[in-house]
Amino acid sequence: MDRLEAMRMLLAVIDAGSISAGSRxxxxxxxxxxxxxxxxxxxxxxxxxxxxxxxxxxxxxxRDYVDAARKIMADLEEAERRASGEYQTPRGVLTITMPIEYGSRYVLPVALSFMDKYPEVSLNLLSLDRMVDLVSE
Known part of the structure; x- marks a missing residue:
């Protein structure tokens, strides 16, 4: 018996609420x-x-087994992501807010070399001379 496959099926059944919904x-x-x-x-x-x-x-x-199975499946997914190199190359969007003078003098030169080193990261630089509400903006 493939226990990982059985765990995956059990979790699908539990998450879906029934065996028929899990099979779908x-x-x-x-x-x-x-x-x-x-x-x-x-x-x-x-x-x-x-x-x-x-x-x-x-x-x-x-309940105990499902909790343990969820942890095992999460650990397995994490191991697969690490093995595939997903965490080796930074990706995504990086937003930096800074005062105008500080940004042009210190951040911009570093940002340019950062962009050369990590081309899969999109860099958004926001230069403002006011307080920024990061959540709303």
Missing amino acids: KLNAPLPSVSRKVAELERHLGANLIVRTSRNLQLTDAG
């Missing part, structure tokens, strides 16, 4: 999802969810 979310056949969750429960020797015709309820063991 995963674009997987309903019997496959139901079987994987049942296999996981057999492997663990514990019931994780109580199935009724209207909804699912996590057991105490299920």
Whole structure:
């Protein structure tokens, strides 16, 4: 049994609220999802969810397992991002606000070399001689 796949299916079922909704979310056949969750429960020797015709309820063991599975899946995604180099090259938008005189004298020369070194970062420089409300502006 692929436990990571079973965890992923269990989390989709729990997040969606039912096995059928989880199977739609995963674009997987309903019997496959139901079987994987049942296999996981057999492997663990514990019931994780109580199935009724209207909804699912996590057991105490299920709550603990789902919490641990979420952490494992998050750690796995983080490891994959690191391995793919996502964190090695800075990307995105950097906005800097500064007084006009300070910006032209000190920040602009550094900003130009920064842009050469990190071409995947968009740099927005805002030179103002007033207080700036960063949230609203």
